[in-house]
Amino acid sequence: MSLKKQLCIGLTLSSSKKDKENMQMDDNKFYSGIEEQIELAKRAEKAKLDFVFKADYLVAHPDLIARNRGSVILDPTLFFTAIARETKKIGVVTTASTSFNPPYILARQLQSLNWISNGRVGWNIVTSIEGAENFGNEKMPASEERYAKAAECTELVKKLWKSHPYEVLEVDSADAAEVIREMIQPIDHEGNFFHVKGPLNVPEHFSGTMPLFQAGASESGRNFAASVADAIFAATPDIESGIELCKDLKERAQGHGRQPDAIRVLPGLYFFIGDTYEEAQEMYRQANQHLTIERRYALAEMVLGLNLRELALNEKVTANILPDADQAVRSKTHADLLRRFIIKNEPTVEQLLERPEVIGSSHWVAIGTPQEIFQQIMERFEAGALDGFIAIPGGPPKSLDLFFSDVIPLFVEAGVFRKDYVGSTLREHLGIFEA
Ligand SMILES: Cc1cc2nc3c(=O)[nH]c(=O)nc-3n(C[C@H](O)[C@H](O)[C@H](O)COP(=O)(O)O)c2cc1C
Incomplete structure (x- = not known):
C-alpha cells in the first residue's frame, strides 16, 4: 500500500501575557517568556511536528512588542541553540535576513546551530521589509535589488558551507595540517554585492545542505524561491491564493530544472480552536x-x-x-x-x-472546533493549496491545547501525518533529498 502524501507541520514559538497570567510566578523571577517557549517546543516535539519556527525583524517595532507583551523578543538563531539542547528530534527553523547580515557570519552561525542541533536546522531566508536605518542605509533598497542580493548571498553561503567538508574531522595523520589545507579551499567569491575569500571555519554538518525556507511572494520573490527554496512560508489568506501560489511555484521550479514538487508551500495559519464554533469565534473576537x-x-x-x-x-x-x-x-x-x-x-x-x-x-485564519479545523486544512491540502502549514497560535492556551490533543491526532488517524519520527534531521522530516 503506498503511503499517502504527508503534511508538513511547523509551529511558531511565542509566549505572551496570557501565559504569564497562567503561570505560578516565583517572586524573584522576572518573566521573560523563555521557559514557556522551551516548553512549547517540547510539546511540539511530543506531537512529532516537523519543526518549530521563529520570524525575525531587525527593528524594535512597537506593534510587535505589544503583541508579544511580557515576553522578551530574542535573536532567534541564538534562542534556538537553547531549544536545540532541550529537544532531540524536532527541526528548528530560524529566520535571518540577507539584506543586513554578512554572508560569512550567516554561514557560520547557521552551521554552528546545525552542529548544536545535530542536523535539525532550517534557514528561513528573508529580504526584510524594514530596518535599513539600523545598518547605515538611509532607506530600504527596492524589492528587486534586495532579491538580487539575496540570491548572491544564498549562493555564497552555500559555497562557504561546501568549502569546509565534515570529513576534515576524520583526518588523523601526522601531516594533518597539510591534508586539511588541501581539503578546505578558498572560494574566492567576487560578486556584485560581496567579496569573500573563504573557506568557512566551521565544517558542514554531515547531514548535508540544510533545508532553505523563504518568505516573500512577489515576482522576484517567487523566482528566487523557485531557484533555491525547499519550503516557502506563505501568506495565503484564502484557498484560491494558495492554489495559485502552489501551481505557480511548481511551474517556476521546473523552469529552474527542479522537480515540480521540490518546494513545500507552507502557509501561516492563525488558529482559534474551541469546543464549539461560537467559543472559537469569541476567542478570535x-x-x-x-x-x-x-x-x-x-x-x-x-x-x-x-x-x-x-x-x-x-x-x-x-x-x-x-x-x-x-x-x-x-x-x-x-x-x-x-x-x-x-x-x-x-x-x-x-x-x-x-x-x-x-x-x-x-495569514489564513481558521476558526472552529478541532474537527472543523481538521476539515478546513484537509480541504486545502486536497485542493493543492498547501503542502502543510506553519501554525501561529492565536487564542488562549485552551486553543493550543486542543490543537495538540485533538487536531494533530485527527491528521494521524487520516494517515496524512506521522505517528512517530522516522529520521532525526529536518531534511528527513520534510522528506526532501539533496539534488
Ligand atoms: C509570510 C511572510 C513572512 C515574512 N517574514 C519576515 C520576517 O520574519 N522577517 C523579515 O525581515 N521579513 C519577513 N518577510 C518579508 C519578506 O522577506 C520580504 O522582504 C517582503 O515580503 C518583500 O518581498 P516581496 O517583494 O516578495 O513581497 C515576510 C514576508 C512574508 C510574505
Missing part, C-alpha cells in the same frame, strides 16, 4: 479587540497606501480607489493580496477592516 478602528485604518494605509477614512463604513471599496500598482510598498506580497481581494470582492469598508490582509499579515 477577543484576540482582535485591541485593534481600534483607527489602528485598522492605519494598517490598511501601511499595507497598500489606502486611505479609507473618508468613506462610510458601509460603502464599497472598488478598484478605482486603489493607488497606482507601481507605487513603492513595504511588501509587494502583502499589497498584492489586498489589491486582488478588493478587485475580486468589492468589500465594504467594514468588511475590509476585518480581513487578514489588513489585520493579520495576510
